[in-house]
Amino acid sequence: MSAAAVGLSARIVVAREHFAVDVEVRVASGETVAVMGPSGAGKSTLLQALAGFVPLDEGEIAVEGQVVDRVAAPRVRTEPMQRGIVLLGQNPRLFPHLSVRENVAFGPRAAGVPVTDARRGADDWIARVGLPGAGDRRPHELSGGEAQRVAVARALAAAPRVVLLDEPLVALDPETAGDIRRMLRDQLDGVTTVAVTHDAADAVALADRLIVLEAGRVTQEGAVREVLAAPASGFVASIAGVNRIEGVSAGGGWRKGELVLSSTESASRALAAHDGVPLTAIFRPQDVQIIRSGEWGPGDGWRARIIRLEPTLAGIRVHTDLCQIDVALADTAGLVAGEVVRLRIDPAGVRFVSPSQR
Structure with a gap:
């Protein structure tokens, strides 16, 4: 300039x-x-x-x-x-x-x-x-x-x-x-x-x-x-209305400890050659599904604990120790703070962002 x-x-x-x-x-x-x-x-x-x-x-x-x-x-x-x-x-x-x-x-x-x-x-x-x-x-x-x-x-x-x-x-x-x-x-x-x-x-x-x-x-x-x-920080993720979790690439997907996410097939292929690279998973709260205790099978979804429930104009935002989930009011019956649930997301709803892209 x-x-x-x-x-x-x-x-x-x-x-x-x-x-x-x-x-x-x-x-x-x-x-x-x-x-x-x-x-x-x-x-x-x-x-x-x-x-x-x-x-x-x-x-x-x-x-x-x-x-x-x-x-x-x-x-x-x-x-x-x-x-x-x-x-x-x-x-x-x-x-x-x-x-x-x-x-x-x-x-x-x-x-x-x-x-x-x-x-x-x-x-x-x-x-x-x-x-x-x-x-x-x-x-x-x-x-x-x-x-x-x-x-x-x-x-x-x-x-x-x-x-x-x-x-x-x-x-x-x-x-x-x-x-x-x-x-x-x-x-x-x-x-x-x-x-x-x-x-x-x-x-x-x-x-x-x-x-x-x-x-x-x-x-x-x-x-x-x-x-x-x-988003490069939790603050930017909050104003953008998305979840942001830092992890690393692993096996064509993403991992943070025992938490594993996959993305679309094309994205997974692109990531497969870069295991261990810092990578941020980004996904919308409305794309996450809650699986209630007693409804999940072995290895089904990610384990999370509910921290609090927050009313919104569209329903309820469920805050967990992993991410936030937006759900309809009718689907929150019986959910309480402290409850352990499992979360699932369609791979098509996940984007992976490397530090060089931010």
Whole structure:
């Protein structure tokens, strides 16, 4: 990627109480990159540092090739308002004493745009985010979703070089979040964006690439669907909605201790020449069948102990010491925590992923 094609390039090092956030980020001009990770992994710290609200302990931040923050000599420290970076969070933080129009016009007016032009541009942005005619309303008259739309309009009206999103949809109901997600996808097209989210739907809908952050370090990155299809950690497996168990290749299949899995015939042939190679088995919870005690025969399935039963919209998720299983409510009668069962899965439902594929 040439320097001219890089919208954001950064090495962020910020010491925290239990670990240091140490992340390299490189975003092409006009690209959207999603960042996901467990609570406390350092995602918000990353955005705050990029925006200039948290000082770097080490590292450098460059926007479209221009260094805006550098710890090493020659020291550079650009104030947040001068970076061309805007941060949009869960709270719209609209100015309560200003109308919607004046909220959106604030950035351009602060940059020296004449009042009439700034207000005209604000009305255009208000319409673009789906609120035509709302310019005279006050923030207290807006719903949560409308306020978030205005916040997006205010951010983009300032013509930022980089937009940072810190879970802006998390406080919205699912229907409103879906509407705002579609609006964001349209309005952020061509804008260099880093979007922190906890929802895989946001990452798939908004982003070109996904960075996974765990305990302050990048543990996986790549095209969104490719990362979710080959999770390198339990966290990624959980957001992708799949089971992930590490083992080794063995006899054309996969083994972890006494647990043995096979895959399709073609996959097994491909694996046969690589016994003992680290290999991760990936399969969906709904593809696993529970065999109750008294119903299994010798060598039938894998032995597992139920840890807990969790109600879901579709039925029950059964958590065992091996994996998770989704079953219909009618099929869980009599299942209890602590019960020993056996599990079975069709080989067609198993994928094997080697470390080189992640």
